[in-house]
Amino acid sequence: MQVSCYDCKLRAYGLFKRISAEELDSIREIKREHLQLPAGSEIIRIGDAAPEVFTLYAGWAFRYKMLSDGRRQILSFLLPGDLLGLQAAMFDAALFGIEALTDVQLCVLPRKRLWTLFGKMPDLAFDVAWLGSRSESFVDENLTSVGRRTATERVAALIVTLYKRAKALAMVEDETFAFPLTQQHIADALGLSLVHTNKTLARLKRMGMFKQNNGTMTLLNPRILERVAQHFDEEVPMRPLI
Amino acid sequence: MQVSCYDCKLRAYGLFKRISAEELDSIREIKREHLQLPAGSEIIRIGDAAPEVFTLYAGWAFRYKMLSDGRRQILSFLLPGDLLGLQAAMFDAALFGIEALTDVQLCVLPRKRLWTLFGKMPDLAFDVAWLGSRSESFVDENLTSVGRRTATERVAALIVTLYKRAKALAMVEDETFAFPLTQQHIADALGLSLVHTNKTLARLKRMGMFKQNNGTMTLLNPRILERVAQHFDEEVPMRPLI
DNA sequence: CGAAACGTTGATATCCTTCAACATGAGTGG
DNA sequence: CCACTCATGTTGAAGGATATCAACGTTTCG
Numbered sequence: 001m002q003v004s005c006y007d008c009k010l011r012a013y014g015l016f017k018r019i020s021a022e023e024l025d026s027i028r029e030i031k032r033e034h035l036q037l038p039a040g041s042e043i044i045r046i047g048d049a050a051p052e053v054f055t056l057y058a059g060w061a062f063r064y065k066m067l068s069d070g071r072r073q074i075l076s077f078l079l080p081g082d083l084l085g086l087q088a089a090m091f092d093a094a095l096f097g098i099e100a101l102t103d104v105q106l107c108v109l110p111r112k113r114l115w116t117l118f119g120k121m122p123d124l125a126f127d128v129a130w131l132g133s134r135s136e137s138f139v140d141e142n143l144t145s146v147g148r149r150t151a152t153e154r155v156a157a158l159i160v161t162l163y164k165r166a167k168a169l170a171m172v173e174d175e176t177f178a179f180p181l182t183q184q185h186i187a188d189a190l191g192l193s194l195v196h197t198n199k200t201l202a203r204l205k206r207m208g209m210f211k212q213n214n215g216t217m218t219l220l221n222p223r224i225l226e227r228v229a230q231h232f233d234e235e236v237p238m239r240p241l242i
Numbered sequence: 243m244q245v246s247c248y249d250c251k252l253r254a255y256g257l258f259k260r261i262s263a264e265e266l267d268s269i270r271e272i273k274r275e276h277l278q279l280p281a282g283s284e285i286i287r288i289g290d291a292a293p294e295v296f297t298l299y300a301g302w303a304f305r306y307k308m309l310s311d312g313r314r315q316i317l318s319f320l321l322p323g324d325l326l327g328l329q330a331a332m333f334d335a336a337l338f339g340i341e342a343l344t345d346v347q348l349c350v351l352p353r354k355r356l357w358t359l360f361g362k363m364p365d366l367a368f369d370v371a372w373l374g375s376r377s378e379s380f381v382d383e384n385l386t387s388v389g390r391r392t393a394t395e396r397v398a399a400l401i402v403t404l405y406k407r408a409k410a411l412a413m414v415e416d417e418t419f420a421f422p423l424t425q426q427h428i429a430d431a432l433g434l435s436l437v438h439t440n441k442t443l444a445r446l447k448r449m450g451m452f453k454q455n456n457g458t459m460t461l462l463n464p465r466i467l468e469r470v471a472q473h474f475d476e477e478v479p480m481r482p483l484i
Numbered sequence: 485c486g487a488a489a490c491g492t493t494g495a496t497a498t499c500c501t502t503c504a505a506c507a508t509g510a511g512t513g514g
Numbered sequence: 515c516c517a518c519t520c521a522t523g524t525t526g527a528a529g530g531a532t533a534t535c536a537a538c539g540t541t542t543c544g
Contacts, residue, residue: 067391071391087379090372118368125371126357129328129367129370139385142385148314191388191389230309236337434533435533437535438533440493
């Protein structure tokens with residue numbers, strides 16, 4: 001399936017700013033291909049030299065680091081509209097891996113052409129920087145969870161954050177959204193053991209906070225869950241403000 | 243003391259790329275003032291609307307978030323040459339605070355002028371994005387520490403990372419460098435309690451890894467300390483590659 | 485000199501990990 | 515269609531790493 005930049009569904013969500021036809025042409029010019037990969041694929045491998053930049057068009061992914069003895073830390077989850085591999089493209093080797101959590105569709109943006117385009121379209125440079133900043137904000141929030149929240153607060157905060165991100169993408173209906181993470185993913189994102197993650201989820205479920213059904217998550221009490229999470233007042237913006 | 247961009251000491255470290263006189267003029271044009279603040283100053287307050295962007299010219303600072311009940315998470319430490327507040331300037335409110343750890347000197351870069359300059363100097367846009375990516379990489383590493391390393395590994399990893407960053411700035415002599423963090427800062431960066439941080443530092447000191455003298459840190463065995471830390475093979479670049 | 489910030493140390497409590505076993509479901513080959 | 519395996523989820527018990535509490539020591543600085 002070939003998707004054109006002209007009718008990119010992502011733009012429909014107000015995810016990108018209104019742009020001129022001319023600007024759109026420029027973007028379309030750098031987009032090389034539209035990739036489709038199955039769940040579990042390694043999109044960027046740790047140590048990869050000079051990977052390209054991607055826009056995640058559909059599906060979920062996650063960014064992670066590994067210690068030499070196999071311990072894994074998930075740094076952030078990636079949803080449609082997120083930019084993948086910007087950091088990696090800046091350096092000469094990827095410092096982290098990116099793996100597809102579900103089947104994914106990617107728009108490939110060859111980095112050389114991207115840098116060139118910065119000259120012609122300063123607004124694009126701003127947008128890329130904006131997406132990069134937003135991505136760092138998510139890591140900041142996760143770090144705060146892992147460093148200073150209890151297990152229950154961490155799990156609650158993760159679910160609330162993913163719920164809000166999904167909602168901004170119109171992926172939530174009746175407080176229900178696709179939730180492709182396994183308990184191992186949650187554990188590795190929150191710095192918890194698998195067993196404790198399981199027990200914590202069970203506790204929140206018993207408290208009536210949510211229920212899960214074949215790959216979906218339904219929040220039964222988003223307000224309370226947000227309080228349990230000790231969620232921040234200041235929130236990461238979901239889309240450009242301009 | 244007024245410092246001119248033309249003889250900026252930071253450039254001497256190869257921290258910035260060689261740039262033309264014309265480019266330098268452009269940068270100097272956006273730099274508004276050179277600020278001096280004492281240790282403990284709040285450089286950016288959480289929730290601040292539309293803060294400016296700063297270059298940390300001299301001194302140390304740290305970026306942090308707080309939970310409503312007072313728990314604090316330090317997200318990253320900032321050394322000379324780092325850009326402060328890029329994220330905050332992108333959004334309409336700062337999601338984190340920045341506090342001076344020592345007396346600091348800041349170059350103020352009014353954000354409007356900075357965005358304008360992106361159009362004239364795409365290379366500058368790239369550099370700003372590069373600094374942003376590097377900053378995110380440090381958060382990534384810290385998150386991996388807090389999530390997946392033991393207390394001893396965390397403390398070792400933090401010391402090694404700061405040592406390497408200081409070294410890249412020519413701030414290390416005889417394995418000795420200024421170390422302005424209190425144990426409370428270390429604890430808040432690593433997601434540990436103050437008491438446990440103290441005992442962990444004592445253990446590493448007893449192991450002969452380092453010694454501290456009125457505000458300085460001396461590494462007695464950097465190699466071993468790096469192994470204790472389970473330090474990554476792939477390292478965050480210290481300066482632009484181009 | 486006194487106060488406040490910072491550092492040190494031992495005892496006790498607890499959250500979370502590890503270990504071990506079993507349950508469930510999907511996919512696969514016989 | 516069944517047996518098998520592999521990934522995932524669940525549960526109880528025990529141990530350990532880290533937190534909390536409390537007290538005291540040390541340094542700095544007005």
